[in-house]
Amino acid sequence: MISSIFPSKNFFCLNKLSVCSDSFHLNTSLFYNEYSVILTFLFIATILSVIIILFSYILAVQNPETEKLSTYECGFEPYEDARHTFDVKFYLVAILFIVFDIETMFLIPWTNVLGQLDLVGFWSMIDFMFELSIGYVYIYCIGALDIH
Amino acid sequence: MLIFKEIQLLPEIFLGISIIYLIIHGTFISVNNKYLLIQNSILYLSILIIAMFCFLLLNNSIEYNNFQIFNNTIILDYLSFSSKAWIALISIFCFLMVQRYLAVQKINYFEYSVLILFALLGIFFICSSNDLITAYLSIELQSLSFYIMAAMKKDSAFSADAGLKYFILGAFSSSLFLFGSSILYGVSGTTNFEDLKNLFFLTYLEYESIYGVDNYSFVKHVFIDGGLIQFALVFIFVSLLFKLAVAPFHLWSLDIYEGSPSSSTFFFAVVPKLAIFILIIRIFYSSFFEYSIKWRYYIVVVAMLTVIVGSFGGLEQKKLKSLLAYSSISHMGYTLIAFSTGTFEGMQSMLCYLFLYMIAGLCIWSIFLLLQLKYKYSKKQNKDLTDLNLLSKSNNILALFFSTVLLSIAGLPPMVGFLVKIGIFLVSIEASMYFVAILSILCSVISTFYYIRIVKIMYFENSVAGKLYYPIQSNISILVVCLFYFLLFLFVNPTLIYLFSYKITLLLTMTVV
Numbered sequence: 001m002i003s004s005i006f007p008s009k010n011f012f013c014l015n016k017l018s019v020c021s022d023s024f025h026l027n028t029s030l031f032y033n034e035y036s037v038i039l040t041f042l043f044i045a046t047i048l049s050v051i052i053i054l055f056s057y058i059l060a061v062q063n064p065e066t067e068k069l070s071t072y073e074c075g076f077e078p079y080e081d082a083r084h085t086f087d088v089k090f091y092l093v094a095i096l097f098i099v100f101d102i103e104t105m106f107l108i109p110w111t112n113v114l115g116q117l118d119l120v121g122f123w124s125m126i127d128f129m130f131e132l133s134i135g136y137v138y139i140y141c142i143g144a145l146d147i148h
Numbered sequence: 149m150l151i152f153k154e155i156q157l158l159p160e161i162f163l164g165i166s167i168i169y170l171i172i173h174g175t176f177i178s179v180n181n182k183y184l185l186i187q188n189s190i191l192y193l194s195i196l197i198i199a200m201f202c203f204l205l206l207n208n209s210i211e212y213n214n215f216q217i218f219n220n221t222i223i224l225d226y227l228s229f230s231s232k233a234w235i236a237l238i239s240i241f242c243f244l245m246v247q248r249y250l251a252v253q254k255i256n257y258f259e260y261s262v263l264i265l266f267a268l269l270g271i272f273f274i275c276s277s278n279d280l281i282t283a284y285l286s287i288e289l290q291s292l293s294f295y296i297m298a299a300m301k302k303d304s305a306f307s308a309d310a311g312l313k314y315f316i317l318g319a320f321s322s323s324l325f326l327f328g329s330s331i332l333y334g335v336s337g338t339t340n341f342e343d344l345k346n347l348f349f350l351t352y353l354e355y356e357s358i359y360g361v362d363n364y365s366f367v368k369h370v371f372i373d374g375g376l377i378q379f380a381l382v383f384i385f386v387s388l389l390f391k392l393a394v395a396p397f398h399l400w401s402l403d404i405y406e407g408s409p410s411s412s413t414f415f416f417a418v419v420p421k422l423a424i425f426i427l428i429i430r431i432f433y434s435s436f437f438e439y440s441i442k443w444r445y446y447i448v449v450v451a452m453l454t455v456i457v458g459s460f461g462g463l464e465q466k467k468l469k470s471l472l473a474y475s476s477i478s479h480m481g482y483t484l485i486a487f488s489t490g491t492f493e494g495m496q497s498m499l500c501y502l503f504l505y506m507i508a509g510l511c512i513w514s515i516f517l518l519l520q521l522k523y524k525y526s527k528k529q530n531k532d533l534t535d536l537n538l539l540s541k542s543n544n545i546l547a548l549f550f551s552t553v554l555l556s557i558a559g560l561p562p563m564v565g566f567l568v569k570i571g572i573f574l575v576s577i578e579a580s581m582y583f584v585a586i587l588s589i590l591c592s593v594i595s596t597f598y599y600i601r602i603v604k605i606m607y608f609e610n611s612v613a614g615k616l617y618y619p620i621q622s623n624i625s626i627l628v629v630c631l632f633y634f635l636l637f638l639f640v641n642p643t644l645i646y647l648f649s650y651k652i653t654l655l656l657t658m659t660v661v
Contacts, residue, residue, distance in 0.1 A: 034334055120154070120218070134168055141175045 092144055103132055154217045156224055159204040160272055166197045167265050174258040190258040194265050195243045202236045216278055220340050223278035226655040231275045231426050238506050239268055239419055244627055245514040246411040260300055267293035274423040280329040280339040283427055291318045298408035310407030317400045321390030328383030335376050344435040378442055391424050395454035398477050405473040410517055417476050418509040422502050440490045447488035454481030455588050459595035468531045478595050479505050485588055486572045489579035492657055497571035499649035504568045511553040511631050520618040538614030539606040549632045551603040558599035559592055564639040
């Protein structure tokens with residue numbers, strides 16, 4: 001089980017003890033293997049967001065007016081008395097959105113490796129979606145989706 | 149679909165399916181019939197479900213074979229089996245005790261018992277988790293339901309406050325666990341406890357300097373970055389201590405125990421501690437035993453701090469609930485002292501202490517829940533110590549039970565609490581931790597003060613008028629008497645609990661080696 005994670009070239013090199021111990025370090029190689037992808041993603045995300053903001057700022061035709069410049073928030077005035085009651089249903093919708101968002105997040109990697117999964121792997125995702133739909137039935141019945 | 153080996157998880161699968169059934173059942177009935185109050189019936193159904201869970205669990209004849217299923221993420225051995233059975237039994241009692249309190253406090257949501265079942269499912273999975281990811285997910289399942297249970301009394305600002313605090317701090321500690329496990333994965337490339345055990349077996353950290361052999365230095369340099377592993381272990385350790393409410397990380401527990409409804413506090417205090425300790429055993433004792441020379445020091449320091457804080461902090465308390473919270477903190481400290489020895493006897497006395505802690509906690513909290521004050525404003529739930537004034541006059545037998553259980557917890561000689569506590573001190577002396585033993589004995593003496601003060605308030609107060617309480621239902625009082633006599637029986641025959649924990653530890657160490 002463990003041997004599957006070793007890079008095979010380096011793994012054979014373990015027999016020659018003194019030769020490898022300086023050149024090869026298992027920790028660093030694992031870190032490079034597993035976490036360099038995340039670092040790349042981080043860079044790409046940063047660069048991409050900078051590019052999008054920059055170009056939409058430079059290239060877009062800007063026609064400012066008061067209504068456009070005012071801060072926009074869903075469903076309520078941005079500047080009013082802080083003690084004003086705020087409807088909790090907005091948060092509820094956001095939270096429910098996140099739940100189904102996560103379902104998509106699980107589904108996409110699952111579809112990628114579906115060919116390599118066994119039956120348990122297949123049916124556990126079906127079970128997950130079934131249980132999520134029961135949660136949906138629950139929130140529908142108690143009226144959490146009822147905005148008015 | 150499921151191959152034969154995986155059907156051994158049948159108790160948990162049954163529990164999960166019946167939870168889903170309960171949700172659908174409760175939703176349709178309560179919505180269609182003009183919001184019928186089905187809190188009680190769902191609660192009795194949950195008791196039935198847990199009882200059937202016990203039945204299925206005990207019927208597993210292959211109980212102490214060391215089975216690993218679901219791609220080695222779940223382990224079924226005697227440790228998980230016995231702790232699951234014990235927790236299920238305790239939680240049946242919890243359900244029965246809580247029922248009356250929920251009716252009085254008007255917590256009329258059928259979701260409450262379903263949430264308890266969810267938390268229990270999480271706890272059962274913690275007991276049998278064999279992988280860092282399984283452990284994390286089951287901790288989350290348990291604590292997410294606990295957050296909602298803390299905030300379940302919707303008309304109380306204290307309860308909402310407690311739920312929010314619990315959520316934020318719990319999420320923080322879970323993130324520490326995730327961080328630690330990600331580092332561990334980065335170092336070793338696996339998250340499985342079994343693989344970690346195989347990987348770090350016989351990697352002597354200190355021996356390199358003694359022998360100066362090339363092999364050892366090679367093992368140390370190539371395979372293991374010891375510092376990084378310790379770094380990861382500290383993070384995992386801290387997050388688990390957060391869940392246990394142990395001394396430097398105990399501050400959340402007082403507010404949350406005080407604010408949340410007492411029925412939820414009952415569950416927070418009694419049920420999950422054993423499961424978290426089993427996770428600690430699996431990570432630190434089984435997988436990273438080779439590092440015990442390192443982690444023992446952290447655990448000893450934390451345990452001493454916990455015992456000191458638990459025994460000194462309780463002296464100031466006026467509320468019964470926060471006093472019980474401090475008492476539970478100091479008990480966790482004693483348990484950690486036993487764990488920090490890292491020996492066979494240490495494990496055994498730790499398990500003894502935990503089992504007894506759960507029974508004694510069950511007794512104390514059930515008496516606490518059953519005392520319904522005769523107020524005009526009956527919703528008052530946080531009892532002051534003075535509310536117990538002259539309880540011996542108004543309800544003599546209950547006062548007798550309460551004081552006996554308190555003396556047992558304090559560790560006074562004629563009770564079973566004394567036997568398990570002296571077991572812990574003896575174990576720490578055997579492991580040459582003399583200073584720790586002396587300090588913890590002194591702190592135990594100090595903490596005896598606040599237990600005895602309750603007894604004094606109940607019996608020897610110089611006031612004329614005490615508080616009046618509603619009488620306890622006869623069927624519930626039978627349960628309390630049973631619990632009390634079980635505690636007495638354990639003093640007469642402590643071999644029961646001793647042999648039970650001996651068997652668990654023996655089978656655990658057999659699988660370790």
